[in-house]
Amino acid sequence: MKAFLPALALLALASSANAQPSVTEIGKPLPAWQKGEFDIHHINTGRGEAQLMILPDGTSLLVDMSGKTKEQPPFSLPTRPDASRPPGEWVARYVRRVLPQGADKIDYALISHFHGDHMGGIVKDSPPASNGAYRLSGVTEVAEHLPIAKLIDRGWPDYSYPEPIHNPTMDNYRAFLAWQIQHQGLQVEQFKPGRNDQLVLKHEPAAYPRFQIRNLYANGVLWTGAGDETRSLFPPVSAWPANQQLDENKFSIAFRVSYGAFDYYTGGDISSIDEETSSAPPPWGNVEPLVGQAAGPVEAMKANHHGSWDANSIPFLAALRPRVIVIGARADGHPAVNTWKRMTSKKVWPGDRDIFVTNVSPATAKTTYDIEKTAKSTQGHVVIRVAEGGSSFRVFVLDDTDEDMRVKAVFGPYVSQPSGR
Template identity: 30%
Template structure:
């Protein structure tokens, strides 16, 4: 741990400030759908509060803190600071805004795919759990304080679809192997305490369901669109595999990301993890998953940009099909968003009308590359983001900072109106 703490001067001071609720932050109300994107600087973290108070944490990531790049100008700084680890900040925020009486109880955890910025990375000096024989980072770190009733990931129980992930990582001496083993150890420990674990089921519409008052909100649903290289066809109801059936192509971890479509009284929201859509030079055409899933997603109101709006995502067909009024981008690297990707997002040739962009942390280096288009296109570039959708289809976007260890409202945008209203 000492090696890591040399990079974390505030942690060396032993600062552990308690989360303090701010009086001016938005409040979830029954009947609203709230989606929060926390800015940690070290990966993703998306917290959803459904209309009846059902809660879900998606992709609480944490980068390798022993990697020099994590602390370099290529990456976002730890936000709001390094006095705590990313998982601790995430847990703080959840305890501040969780509508459940037990602030440390969350209904669902959801891991779209196994990359460090989406579920954590163990590294030399990582903290040890007090609840089992595993290390804390990302989902395991949040899980040290927050109890999940059900955890859903893309590979449970065997992690062999569409290929044997553990064998692949170990055989190729990829450092993520230790993280996967650590994660599986965490799952076993939590299962022994009653946590339910499930594999993501492509095509299902009820794997994520309202837990408290489902009958009051019949027009709320979460449709599982894609995962493990499979995708659901809305016209036929069938599930298809995107890659060669003979196993000649092992897709990237991004290529097997899970994607979901949330619908509520006509409002539609899509989140697809790191689903790819723009094959690099020499890559096979079937690398493009976005074009296959776009027709089943259709037009939406809000979307989180796939793979942090990098250069291998958001192709013409995907953008032309979804046409969101609001784009969210979870960014933490100096190449996010990609310049070509941003041009496509803003192109009136792909779809007409206004669109507002929001990002968690566009870095100074990328601002130089992108130029003044950032100031013209984005409403916010360096804040937590909070989407609030009312039952009538209207919605707001709030930008928040962290002050005195608690969330603080900085700006509000909208109201917007869903397309079906």
Template identity: 35%
Template sequence: MNRYILLLVVAAFAATTVFSQTLEKWEEGYLDIHHINTGRGDCTFCILPDGTTLLIDAGEIKANTRVVAPKPDNLKRAGEWIADYIASFIPNGRKYIDYYLLTHHHSDHIGALFRVKEEKKRYYLTGVTDVYQHFPAHTIVDRGGDFFPPSFSDSCYSNYCRFIKSIDNKVEHQTFKVGTDKQFSLLYDRLSYPSFHIRNIYANGMLALENGEIDTLFSDRILYTKKEMPRENMYSCVVKLTYGLFDYYTGGDIPGYPRPGRPLWHDIESPVSDIVGKVEVAVLNHHGNEDGTNEHFLARLSPQNIIMSAWDALHPNHTVLARALSKEIYPESRNVISTNLHPAAKIVIGSLTDKMASTQGHIVVRVYPGGAKYSIYILNDSDSKHLIKKELGTFDCTK
């Protein structure tokens, strides 16, 4: 066998070997963070060190020419595919999830595909309401309805409200509490993992300061002018997960650049990032859209790994990706990873996308006991086997 053929055989074997591997099951002491790709919206499923489970968002948008094909296909709704994925990884075959955190009231985070209603016809099955049919929550946390909620004429929000009302006697429904690290607590063995906590950093214009006080980022006006009026994305719930030396940031769709003519306080990223500080892994705000990921945010967080939940031709914006990759903003090496990359985005962004570590698949962050090291895996999203597609490596956590 000549050398060329031998190399082809070895390469084929290596590819087969990678795709034949499944992710080892979660074990006590691991922190697993699964960024689930349906091509239809945000969804992150976390298994905390003692087995407590947390779902962050579960969106479903309508298909159009600007979004990628559904993953793995359109034979199920996005929420059904999310449930299928969770069933493959949830510990001990549980049929429930301890916490849902819904960062804000947009379709790509809670669902707005109105085709099928639940059995009693009270609300549509879409996104989070669909996941609930398979894995009901013990506690649902959202930004609440007291601070400039969407209008009930907003079909996405009204469907969610009908859902919450229909399950009110089954689930504890809470408003996100800025400043606490007790709302999402370990439920099964908290004492064994004293270094783990989830801190609620921001929501609804309220920011938890380091001294324990709560500051408001919004104007103190009672009534806003049209240009001053905050947008739904600006209300997003922001959390920081800490386990030993490992820190993880996710903040929904908070913006870092005010729209033209808007006040400077519409930049939510900068003050939030001052509180969050250095992290190992950060999820880009607003899917890498043009109104987020400012230089101050990147410099303050300086993440080793940057994750984008993307599905639109606008994800990521070219200048956002350039900033995320720039060592002028912070010098340390980093990986930029995306759940999808739309063909149109590839054309516009061009060769810069070649510098991304991965552009397709479920993204799993696995933090090892004690929180000193973690690994990142890319799982195949073309079927329900969820086999390992790529391992980005094992990383040391630093302070």
């Protein structure tokens, strides 16, 4: 008798958590967000990453704003829905469509790290803003169409870690901040690892006491798991060995969003050790697995670094054990075949997992074997909708060829697993 119980329990779980397309919603626009729900939109422009979160009280949080305007394949895939507008404008228009009724601005915009496929790269022919003070791409393009109340990044106010950052994109960003602060009252803050009171519900925090955003990591500073404490993974820059210079990806902001039993991880382009150039982890540790340990098990995650070959390592995935993974792909090799094997292997962590990719290029389809059969979707916006209270969630795949928000497929409901944190 005892032997039957786990089987029965599994059966019960399977019937509630199994991914079943819902016929009633397919082909129709995504039902509007309702108060109490927590939505995570992985917006596909083909040109970089942009995630829009609508928190349970209607607070909006835009994480990254997508890509360069003129970069051509293979560095980026074709712009979605089409090339008639730059990616940042498509993002702004998407945000406007799904902001709660009456909202006329983005409450928080957060730049995970200072790369063009996340903040918008300034290239030779990036157009000027209407005010003439800076040029438009990514974050500055979004702000041209929709006001931002507060901007959070890893470098405010001096943008000097690990060394002063100067390039056309960052110099333009400085000019943008200066103008927006003076003329639009923009607030800017540096992301503070360890804290759970920087990204908060702006409208009705008391109504959703089990909603929380925990800042995990940025700039080599990691949450310890105790209170708001952090520790530095990196020694002072002056002490870095010449052969251990870190790239921008490893400074990316990572945070965890919790809503009742539901947990979600996002961490920009955090990557693991460089297998080709490092015979051993760097002296201060391997960033990605440590961030994974700080995050702990989650229901869903955005893959690090677009699913590239150097990210989503075995120890990182084993720490998160996600039920759902969303890969924000923007180039060939997203995801890479070795990364795909790690993500799909039940030796890395047991249990089912559903993986959604915003784009799969023809080259990736050929080289990342079986991806078109194994992935739950290979093209489209991916929306995670968490039910009020966080006990379950569903995943919607939306047609990205136009702005109608038509549902292509629905998965779930998945049952959130209390992690005991």
